[in-house]
């Protein structure tokens with residue numbers, strides 16, 4: 001046996017011993033277990049085509065606004081509801097949630113800046129994720145489509161063209177207040193716009209007002225959603241929500 005061949009055999013021998021040792025260690029080791037007795041996660045049926053999963057509360061399925069107050073003048077047509085005559089407020093109240101909604105800004109482009117395709121979805125009626133036609137329409141960045149209004153611009157502008165259907169998937173953790181009204185933890189928002197992350201666990205600074213700095217005032221654990229009428233005929237469809245508390 002030449003020198004190189006002998007070295008190869010020695011190497012192979014070490015490999016075999018190494019594998020045997022690893023196998024023995026595997027037999028002797030204990031599996032890690034957390035010790036927590038978890039309840040079984042509920043079995044649900046996921047939705048298809050952005051449709052609601054089986055445990056969602058459907059807030060608008062294209063037929064009527066019976067889950068909302070204030071929409072008597074909205075126009076229901078072709079499975080969509082068009083803003084008219086004031087905003088709408090959900091009859092039910094929500095705290096931590098996953099919210100899906102679809103919207104389309106007017107196909108016929110009118111106005112500019114904040115005056116073009118403006119609406120908004122207000123979590124707990126006071127924390128707005130802006131809806132705007134921001135397709136080739138510049139405005140202040142923390143007020144463009146997808147902004148947490150006057151707090152954060154979206155990470156990217158993922159807008160589709162005017163008239164095209166767009167999606168928001170919002171994951172919201174409400175703020176927590178102590179019994180004496182002090183803020184314990186702020187709210188957090190994650191938003192996907194047309195499937196693209198535009199906010200990743202953003203810390204809410206408070207309410208999203210046009211004329212006031214963000215601020216927190218203690219409020220109940222659950223409050224209704226609000227969809228804004230800003231004078232533009234935005235269409236909505238397929239609105240559903242899952243409570244996460």
Ligand code: MG
Pocket residue numbers: 118119120130131228230
């Ligand atoms: Mg708005």
